[in-house]
Amino acid sequence: MDKYEKIRVVGRGAYGTVFLCRRLSDKKLIIIKQIPVEQMTKEERQAALNEVKVLSMLDHPNIIEYYENFLEDKALMIVMEYAQGGTLFEFTQQRNGQLLEEHDILRYFVQMLLSLQHVHSKQILHRDLKSQNILLDRKREIIKIGDFGISKVLSSKSKAYTVVGTPCYISPELCEGKPYNQKSDIWALGCVLYELASLKRAFEAGNLPALILKIMRGTFSPISDQYSPELRALILSMLHLDPNKRPDINHIMADPLVISHLFYMYTDMGMVPCKTQRPLSSMSGAKQRIVHRTSSYTGKGTGVGIFLDPQDVLQSKALSSVYTWGGGIMTPNKLPVPSSDTQITQISTGRSQKGAVTKNGRLFVWEAPGIGADIPGAIDGSQCPAFVPRYLEGQSAVAIQHVACGDLFTACLTDRGILMTFGSGANGCLGHGNHHDVSQAKIVEALLGYEVAQVSCGASHVLAVTNEHEVFAWGRGDNGRLGLGSQESHNSPQEVPLPEKYKPCSVHCGVDGSVVLTLERKMLCCGNNRFNKLSLDVTTGSKVQQIDEVNCFTLVTAPPIGDISVKSVDMGTSHTAAISEDGQLYTFGTNQFGQLGHDVCPDRSPGLVKTLQMERVTHVGCGDTFTVAITEKGKIYSWGKPARGRLGRNDPDSGIPKQVRLPLDLLDETLEVTSLSCSHGITLLAAKPVQSSGAVGIQV
Known part of the structure; x- marks a missing residue:
């Protein structure tokens, strides 16, 4: 002492x-x-x-x-x-019957959820969770759970048997002497939530037998009508007599009532105060139009969104520019962005959707107008359809850092590593354990206990990598594209077995194959290897063993890919492109439409794109039958099948990389590409102006 x-x-x-x-x-x-x-x-x-x-x-x-x-x-x-604010029990008693606001109740509740999730992740049961063991900081804003004197560390996911805990908070299974697990802590947490809402205990009696009887019957007074039906339903679910029907921690955290408060905890609480971002409703004085949105994948209405008039958006000089071509758009066309101060950090395109993430953590998508909407046809008289930017709804307390688009669905990742998906539930690509469509972004519950670092969407499957170098896959499993050792499909994330020697740092999905890049700059591939598009053919002497399909992630060892340090990779329908650490571009797969940019070797080996050998390539994107590359000097090259504007230029000579010219952007002299995405026959490119300080950019 x-x-x-x-x-x-x-x-x-x-x-x-x-x-x-x-x-x-x-x-x-x-x-x-x-x-x-x-x-x-x-x-x-x-x-x-x-x-x-x-x-x-x-x-x-x-x-x-x-x-x-x-x-x-x-x-x-x-x-x-030391927690200076006393116990939660003292706090509720000092209210003198004055009920708490619902948002205050949920603010405390989500902190208890987060702490209990951490406890359960260590295979620990608290076993004495009660308001007297829940402490507050000096300002009575932060919850601190304490008193782990009778907690039990489970050696496995077995159940405990010893009857312990404060009588008012013990679960029915404890009263009956049955084995119990984490669901007994959920019961106790439900009792605490009820106590916050009613300022009294859910179960009280004059003696222990009467108390046990009340608990066994599950009878308690309803909370006040001033609270939402959703809160009452949450309490009832947590105090269900059958432990198997009580929700677990992840299900509670994914409850729509809880999500917004959970995001508040992750993004706002304890953060340094910053200037409030301007709302969409006041952007650049642009005219707004409220229209009914129709889902592009179900044809059903999905609510009301705020759109900007494209003519007004284009009048101001934005800090970022986004261009698209392909899908019938013959040359690069500029897309409208929400406001002149929008800075775009990352973009993604799928078969039918286009998404972008801004520097301040907002996600918006470009949509064609809904049925009956009064939106102009083309912008500035060009052939580009009237895509209209729309911010993701319900995102006020969420900071998005990454977006990935698949076929009719989208995945987005918050800065706290929480993965959300929305769109078509076909093939189980949303990862919610079912095949239901979702119109607004919903948390992937199975990954709540992980911090997701990056996500990639293929046409019908998804891969995600965590900051602990774990990889999860879900969606269609045919061709072995999930890397799970089979061709079975899954509608919820499954952890992927990988060679122990390698630590994954990024994931990349194609149409029917997948690539994992490791910290060692090596490629692990699985799925359909048709045309050797995964570079998995095995060469022995003068003989080449053609590998058609691989169900588990396999290290690429064949030269030249097996011999270089791979910095970046992208997959198309039937070909792949890889950038080495020194900026050299290699392509492999079919060259039916000249999409490899070089002559095909007789043994199907990957080849160097020699036309760009003197350049340093920084970005590459592969579509269905074409390839786009960006160099360090800001030049844009494309090659492959020219149909429907895939190459962004009117040039019949498609097998050789040639430059794509962007339209003059008013006062911009140079642009720097910040993100590139290709999917099917479409290219999406984001760029920002470069100051005239000698920085290299795209000459327009």
Whole structure:
């Protein structure tokens, strides 16, 4: 205790005394729990040591922090964080019957959810979750869960049997002496949520038998009508008598009532205050038009959105420009962006949708007008259809950092690693465990416990990689494109087995194949290897073994791809392009329409695009029968099948890379490409102006 100064006793319990102390090194107030161990039974000593063990395993902002433990005067001293705001029980009692606002209840509730998710992820049961063990910071804004004295660490996903916990919060299965697991903590959390909404306990009685009877019957008074039906339904689900019918942590976190408050916790709470972004309704004085949106994949109405008049959008000089060609658009056409101060960091295109992410974390898509909408035809008299930008709805508290488009569906990733999907549920590509269509972005529940770093959408399957180098796949499984060792399809994320030696850093989906790039700059491929488009053919001497299909991710070893450090890769329908660390471009697969940009080798080997050998390639995109590349000097090259504007230029000589010219952009002298995406017969390209300070850009 030489490092600490005792101030006062703040509590006494069955196992010992709790002191408020000051740490002498930094004058920080802390709590020391003093537990005499000499006269304790073996079971009591084990309980004391168990709390130390559990606390040392946990590290979460909504759990009381553990500092250290030591023995002194035949007592175990546990040093912990001090929460100055008292307990949640004291807070509710001090309300004097004045009910909390629903948003305040949910603000506390999501913090408890996050902390309990962390506890359960460590295979720990709290077993004594109650308002007296939930603490508050000085401002009574931050929740801190404490008192893990009777928590149980599960050696596996087995169930516990010992009847422990505070009677008012114990679950029906505990009352019956049945085995229990995390669902008993869900019951206790439901009791705490009820207590926040009613300022009284869900189950109270004058004696223990009467209390047990109430719990076994699941009878409690309804909460006030001032609260939403959704909140009442959430409480009822958590207090379901059958533990198998209670939602687990991930299902609760994905509840529409909880999501917005969860995002608030992730994005706003504790962040440095910043200037509020201008709402869409005040952008550049542009005219707005409210129209009924029709889903492009179901034909059903999906709500009301705010659109901008394309003529007004084009009048101002934007900080970012987006161009598209292909699909009948013969030369690059500029797409409207929401406002002049929009800065686009990343784009993606699928068969029918185009999406973009802005620097301030907004996601918008370009849509054709809905049925009956009064939107002009072409922009500036060009042949480009009247695509109209629309921000993703319900995104006010979410910062998007990445978007990926598949066929009729879209995946977007928040800056906190939460993956959301929307669009067509065909093939299970949304990852929600079903095949239902979703009109607004919905969290992929199965990945809530992971921090997703990047996502890629193919035509009908999806791959995601986490910051812990785990890869998940779902969607159609034929040709082995999911890398799961079979051709089985899945409508929810499945962890993909990978060679232990390699750590994945990015994923890339094609039409019927997949690529994982590793930190070692190697390619792991699976799926359809027709025309050797995955570079998986095996060469032995003068003989070439043609590999048609691979169901597991396999390392590419054949030269030249197996010998280089691959920096970037993109897959088309029947060919692939890879950029090496030194900016050299290699292509492989079929060359039926000249999409490889070089003569095909007799043994189907990948080849260097020699036309660009003197350039340093920075971006590459592969469509169905064409390829687009961007060089370090800002030049845009395309080659392949010229039909329907795929190459963005009127040139019948399609097998040789030739330059694509963007239209003059008013006052811009040079542009720097920030993102490139190709899909089927369409190209989408984002660029930003480069200041005249000697920076290299696209000469327009």
